[in-house]
Amino acid sequence: MTSTVIANLEKLLGGSRDGALLRYSLGAEYLKAGEVDRAATHLAQAVAHEPTYSAAWKLLGRALAEAGRATEALSAYDQGIAVATAKGDMQAAREMTVFARRLRRATDQAAG
Numbered sequence: 001m002t003s004t005v006i007a008n009l010e011k012l013l014g015g016s017r018d019g020a021l022l023r024y025s026l027g028a029e030y031l032k033a034g035e036v037d038r039a040a041t042h043l044a045q046a047v048a049h050e051p052t053y054s055a056a057w058k059l060l061g062r063a064l065a066e067a068g069r070a071t072e073a074l075s076a077y078d079q080g081i082a083v084a085t086a087k088g089d090m091q092a093a094r095e096m097t098v099f100a101r102r103l104r105r106a107t108d109q110a111a112g
Helices: 002-010 020-032 036-049 054-066 070-087 090-111
Strands: none
Touching: 002 020, 020 036, 020 054, 036 054, 054 070, 054 090, 070 090
16 A cells, blocks of 8 residues: 555656655655655655654654664754744654654663
């Protein structure tokens, strides 16, 4: 099912509907499919299209973390927290704060 959804979404790339929501949707589907690098690419494009899209920042952080790109994931979470806080989206800000704290703890343990 996911591959069908991805194929249908991919057909929309480059067209009039290519924007933050399409890129977010593609990123989410690639993440479900375990293709974390492709997910991160589309999610990064989602936040490039709409820098205040806090849900995209949250999913971008997750995709980067799952790809083993902790430094980039923490940066995405930090930017997402700032965006969400500025928008008053406190739930998203709290969630990203928790995810970032867990990731920092895990990277500190791995390093030390």
